[in-house]
Amino acid sequence: MKKAYIIGIIMIIAGIGFLISSASDVSTYANFKEAKGNSTVKIAGFLVKNKPIVYDPNVDANLMTFFMEDKDGEIMKVTYHDSKPQDFEMSESLVVTGKIREGEFVASDILLKCPSKYKDQEFMLRENG
Numbered sequence: 001m002k003k004a005y006i007i008g009i010i011m012i013i014a015g016i017g018f019l020i021s022s023a024s025d026v027s028t029y030a031n032f033k034e035a036k037g038n039s040t041v042k043i044a045g046f047l048v049k050n051k052p053i054v055y056d057p058n059v060d061a062n063l064m065t066f067f068m069e070d071k072d073g074e075i076m077k078v079t080y081h082d083s084k085p086q087d088f089e090m091s092e093s094l095v096v097t098g099k100i101r102e103g104e105f106v107a108s109d110i111l112l113k114c115p116s117k118y119k120d121q122e123f124m125l126r127e128n129g
Helices: 003-024 119-128
Strands: 028-030 041-047 064-070 075-080 093-101 104-113
Parallel strands (some): 028 041
Antiparallel strands (some): 041 064, 041 093, 093 104
């Protein structure tokens, strides 16, 4: 067999292996109630702004806790073992990926939806247009 064929077969096998491993990591959207028995899930919701956000980089730069309300209105404490995302408090909504452990949601990833900086400009265009 030629070397080119062997390299091609190895690349195809590696690609298939990558697709299988990434497909098994796909999590499902859920709420806090559904997440209690599942493995890794994604939960969409909102930051509860009247409860404390605890992040002190002088003590631990890779630890943040906050409270989040899911789409069904259930509120749960979320622990995130990484630094606080920029403009976290200004987010309109959140999507957290992780698992429930010992009564709190431990997030491995946070996706923020922040208010659009173009919203005011869009409003002004409608008013003047």
